[in-house]
Amino acid sequence: xxxxxxxxxxxxxxxxxxxxxxxxxxxxxxxxxxxxxxxxxxxxxxxxxxxxxxxxxxxxxxxxxxxxxxxxxxxxxxxxxxxxxxxxxxxxxxxxxxxxxxxxxxxxxxxxxxxxxxxxxxxxxxxxxxxxxxxxxxxxxxxxxxxxxxxxxxxxxxxxxxxxxxxxxxxxxxxxxxxxxxxxxxxxxxxxxxxxxxxxxxxxxxxxxxxxxxxxxxxxxxxxxxxxxxxxxxxxxxxxxxxxxxxxxxxxxxxxxxxxxxxxxxxxxxxxxxxxxxxxxxxxxxxxxxxxxxxxxxxxxxxxxxxxxxxxxxxxxxxxxxxxxxxxxxxxxxxxxxxxxxxxxxxxxxxxxxxxxxxxxxxxxxxxxxxxxxxxxxxxxxxxxxxxxxxxxxxxxxxxxxxxxxxxxxxxxxxxxxxxxxxxxxxxx
Amino acid sequence: xxxxxxxxxxxxxxxxxxxxxxxxxxxxxxxxxxxxxxxxxxxxxxxxxxxxxxxxxxxxxxxxxxxxxxxxxxxxxxxxxxxxxxxxxxx
Numbered sequence: 001x002x003x004x005x006x007x008x009x010x011x012x013x014x015x016x017x018x019x020x021x022x023x024x025x026x027x028x029x030x031x032x033x034x035x036x037x038x039x040x041x042x043x044x045x046x047x048x049x050x051x052x053x054x055x056x057x058x059x060x061x062x063x064x065x066x067x068x069x070x071x072x073x074x075x076x077x078x079x080x081x082x083x084x085x086x087x088x089x090x091x092x093x094x095x096x097x098x099x100x101x102x103x104x105x106x107x108x109x110x111x112x113x114x115x116x117x118x119x120x121x122x123x124x125x126x127x128x129x130x131x132x133x134x135x136x137x138x139x140x141x142x143x144x145x146x147x148x149x150x151x152x153x154x155x156x157x158x159x160x161x162x163x164x165x166x167x168x169x170x171x172x173x174x175x176x177x178x179x180x181x182x183x184x185x186x187x188x189x190x191x192x193x194x195x196x197x198x199x200x201x202x203x204x205x206x207x208x209x210x211x212x213x214x215x216x217x218x219x220x221x222x223x224x225x226x227x228x229x230x231x232x233x234x235x236x237x238x239x240x241x242x243x244x245x246x247x248x249x250x251x252x253x254x255x256x257x258x259x260x261x262x263x264x265x266x267x268x269x270x271x272x273x274x275x276x277x278x279x280x281x282x283x284x285x286x287x288x289x290x291x292x293x294x295x296x297x298x299x300x301x302x303x304x305x306x307x308x309x310x311x312x313x314x315x316x317x318x319x320x321x322x323x324x325x326x327x328x329x330x331x332x333x334x335x336x337x338x339x340x341x342x343x344x345x346x347x348x349x350x351x352x353x354x355x356x357x358x359x360x361x362x363x364x365x366x367x368x369x370x371x372x373x374x375x376x377x378x379x380x381x382x383x384x385x386x387x388x389x390x391x392x393x394x395x396x397x398x399x400x401x402x403x404x405x406x407x408x409x410x411x412x413x414x415x416x417x418x419x420x421x422x423x424x425x426x427x428x429x
Numbered sequence: 430x431x432x433x434x435x436x437x438x439x440x441x442x443x444x445x446x447x448x449x450x451x452x453x454x455x456x457x458x459x460x461x462x463x464x465x466x467x468x469x470x471x472x473x474x475x476x477x478x479x480x481x482x483x484x485x486x487x488x489x490x491x492x493x494x495x496x497x498x499x500x501x502x503x504x505x506x507x508x509x510x511x512x513x514x515x516x517x518x519x520x
Contacts, residue, residue: 036516040517040520041491041514105517106517106519107519109520126511161493161496163507174493175497176463179494181492181494183469185435239494243463243498248465248466250432250466250468250471251468252469256430273430273438275439275518275520276435276436276439276490277439277515277517277520278491280497
């Protein structure tokens with residue numbers, strides 16, 4: 001069988017970055033994407049941090065079609081009928097180089113695909129890969145419908161569900177407790193209205209995180225990002241928790257209730273809903289990473305479980321870009337040596353360990369244990385809300401000293417054995 | 430706004446054949462029906478007359494949550510055929 005140098009499955013950030021580097025190195029590359037164009041099946045929250053990726057997309061990142069650079073972070077903690085909001089703004093984020101940008105994947109990925117094509121890689125859309133081709137226990141290409149295409153190396157960048165990693169025997173079937181489902185709505189609002197509403201200068205953006213009553217005690221939270229002339233509003237809920245509800249509430253219903261909250265309405269009011277999207281997110285951290293290589297094949301991006309929830313920040317896209325670039329580097333070396341064995345390709349894992357990808361995943365290995373604590377979504381938001389209610393409320397009777405009110409709320413919710421354990425568990429972060 | 434109305438805003442090209450197949454024998458013994466709350470499109474329902482589980486595959490957003498949630502492995506789920514399914518314009 002004729003073989004191309006490399007086949008990359010999936011036109012997301014990992015696949016496109018890998019294709020970009022291999023094509024730059026002069027390799028023959030075919031990238032297969034099942035959507036109409038790269039980006040059309042992809043969803044982000046979302047925002048991307050620039051520093052981790054700029055060396056992996058050298059030269060081109062400066063002209064990337066980002067939405068807005070983030071200058072303020074808003075955290076909203078919600079009780080059933082009350083909320084606390086904290087806004088953190090930092091002047092340093094207002095000047096270049098900017099730390100992070102909001103983005104939309106349909107725009108970004110199709111732009112990156114153009115750059116990849118300019119380098120000489122073949123980006124083929126509307127092509128779903130069904131299976132791998134094997135020879136002597138090694139991957140030697142892919143099967144798409146009736147077509148078979150041979151390749152010296154296959155890079156599986158086929159997303160969080162990665163059927164290819166499963167088919168290659170690199171990972172087990174996905175488990176409910178390791179995944180959350182994200183629903184995202186896009187609201188159209190004009191640029192000036194977004195600037196005024198969020199207190200932003202043109203080009204500046206805001207990120208808002210929501211936690212508490214909106215997930216009805218289940219693992220998860222909400223997010224809102226300002227794009228140029230749209231808002232990305234969404235909710236993330238653990239699949240295991242959604243499955244085990246005593247009186248089941250649908251994920252779509254949670255999204256509807258969330259968008260109806262006054263804390264959300266103040267931002268999206270008058271906006272026109274343009275799109276309703278959903279995607280899964282790996283919440284397993286380092287524990288959810290499959291075997292990353294076998295003879296003739298590497299796994300990158302979401303397909304490799306590279307996603308990290310740190311509570312206040314959730315990262316995946318930087319890992320995708322970095323792992324795609326690192327996979328391309330190792331593939332290029334392997335092609336030069338003519339050694340596509342699993343033994344040689346194991347240096348992919350080594351290089352990921354030397355980079356921030358596996359090193360960050362390892363550092364925050366136990367963060368999940370802390371974030372899984374249901375009290376974060378129930379007890380603490382309630383405590384904060386009741387504490388502030390007690391401090392601010394003036395009735396007709398005698399008001400208790402503030403300390404007495406605060407102590408009562410604290411005793412009820414956090415000054416107990418559970419609270420003590422929670423505090424100790426924070427060391428794992 | 431109802432979830433059906435939200436999905437109607439999306440660009441979706443329907444395949445003729447469903448990319449989601451259910452094993453009614455397994456579904457018949459399932460009491461939890463976790464596919465129903467988990468699906469962001471609220472596409473799963475129980476047909477009260479026949480007792481069968483039904484999935485409206487045409488509104489599928491291709492997240493895969495149902496496949497993960499169904500621990501009894503009743504859901505045979507593959508991506509829709511080339512050029513079919515949801516095409517996000519924002520993402």
